[in-house]
Amino acid sequence: LDLAQIKEVYEDDFLIGNAVSMGDLEGPRLDLLNHHHNLVTAENAMKPSYAYGDDGSFDFTGSNELVERVAEEGLLLHGHVLVWHQQSPEWLHSREDGTPLSRDEALDNMQAHIRNAMENYDAVYGDGVISWDVVNEALDGDWSNPEDWRGQLRDSGWLRAIGEDYIYEAFKYAREVADELGREDLVLFYNDYNDDQQSKAIAMYSMIKEINEQYADENPDDTRKLISGVGMQAHYNANTNPENVRLSIERFIELDIEIGVTELDVTTLTPNETIESELERQAYLYASLFQIYDEYSDHISRVTFWGLNDTNSWRSDRSPLLFNDTLTAKQAYYAVVDPEGFL
Numbered sequence: 001l002d003l004a005q006i007k008e009v010y011e012d013d014f015l016i017g018n019a020v021s022m023g024d025l026e027g028p029r030l031d032l033l034n035h036h037h038n039l040v041t042a043e044n045a046m047k048p049s050y051a052y053g054d055d056g057s058f059d060f061t062g063s064n065e066l067v068e069r070v071a072e073e074g075l076l077l078h079g080h081v082l083v084w085h086q087q088s089p090e091w092l093h094s095r096e097d098g099t100p101l102s103r104d105e106a107l108d109n110m111q112a113h114i115r116n117a118m119e120n121y122d123a124v125y126g127d128g129v130i131s132w133d134v135v136n137e138a139l140d141g142d143w144s145n146p147e148d149w150r151g152q153l154r155d156s157g158w159l160r161a162i163g164e165d166y167i168y169e170a171f172k173y174a175r176e177v178a179d180e181l182g183r184e185d186l187v188l189f190y191n192d193y194n195d196d197q198q199s200k201a202i203a204m205y206s207m208i209k210e211i212n213e214q215y216a217d218e219n220p221d222d223t224r225k226l227i228s229g230v231g232m233q234a235h236y237n238a239n240t241n242p243e244n245v246r247l248s249i250e251r252f253i254e255l256d257i258e259i260g261v262t263e264l265d266v267t268t269l270t271p272n273e274t275i276e277s278e279l280e281r282q283a284y285l286y287a288s289l290f291q292i293y294d295e296y297s298d299h300i301s302r303v304t305f306w307g308l309n310d311t312n313s314w315r316s317d318r319s320p321l322l323f324n325d326t327l328t329a330k331q332a333y334y335a336v337v338d339p340e341g342f343l
């Protein structure tokens with residue numbers, strides 16, 4: 001903990017975040033979290049599947065334990081996630097036999113979920129919640145014609161029940177709830193992965209642009225953008241080309257909304273790899289990324305890592321983070337705090 005604090009190195013640029021579970025909020029893990037970060041995302045606790053009791057009624061008891069601890073630590077919180085095809089009860093949009101609910105039934109369930117989750121966390125932590133992933137990973141096409149984002153929509157329960165406008169409806173409703181809560185400033189994110197791949201970035205860009213134009217047409221008095229943040233998950237690997245990341249950032253800047261790096265990690269190329277050359281290559285990408293983030297820091301509001309250390313990562317077999325199994329700083333850490341020195 002005598003190492004330079006990442007959050008201080010970048011304090012004039014963007015917030016530094018990490019993904020947390022209960023186990024990260026005590027002991028040495030908490031010390032490391034507080035030392036380097038000022039923002040967190042719940043790795044799982046705030047997802048829809050954790051918002052209901054067995055009888056299908058809202059029950060935020062478990063989730064709130066985590067958020068209360070985050071609030072005690074005074075860390076800012078990014079809400080993850082309201083509308084997603086994973087870790088979300090199927091009955092919200094589908095019948096037991098798998099067929100979709102009617103559009104109205106599914107819309108009701110989606111709106112009830114958005115309202116209850118946003119109100120609940122607002123009651124627990126108020127302004128500490130600075131943003132939400134309203135819709136996550138809605139795009140998953142063949143990328144043949146990425147400008148036609150509708151053709152690239154993921155075949156999900158929400159799409160089948162509600163139709164292509166479920167994304168617009170989700171954001172519109174989240175905006176309404178935020179405004180009712182007096183949170184006109186709350187940033188509403190569309191969040192997705194493979195953000196470095198240009199076909200995916202084009203689909204994300206086209207979708208956000210069109211949805212924001214539709215909202216502007218329908219609400220001429222509201223000068224805000226409906227989708228006010230674009231989340232680049234940034235689940236990369238040591239072979240990722242940083243110039244593609246730059247291209248995506250430049251594309252998203254055209255949307256004139258906040259850019260968030262929301263789930264950053266960089267895997268080594270082979271599993272269980274601890275050889276120096278692999279870790280060096282990983283560190284090299286981290287350095288290149290932070291050099292780029294720094295360059296565009298006027299547009300980037302936060303960089304969030306997806307986990308504190310390799311052992312606890314969802315991709316632990318490819319050691320993707322800045323700290324190793326014993327919470328010791330890897331080369332990747334030194335690359336992040338001093339990219340120029342490293343490159």
Ligand code: G3I
Nearest residue numbers: 019043044080081086087136137193233235263306313314
């Ligand atoms: O909580 C249960 C536990 O009761 C059970 O015993 C155990 C047995 O498998 O599973 C536990 O649930 C696991 C959950 O994490 C909590 O640990 C799930 O199986 C597991 O699938 C789930 O994985 C999460 C994954 O999202 C699910 O899609 C990862 O932790 C989480 O890092 C990952 O995060 C996602 C983002 O939300 C969205 N973007 C991609 C990112 C990486 O996949």
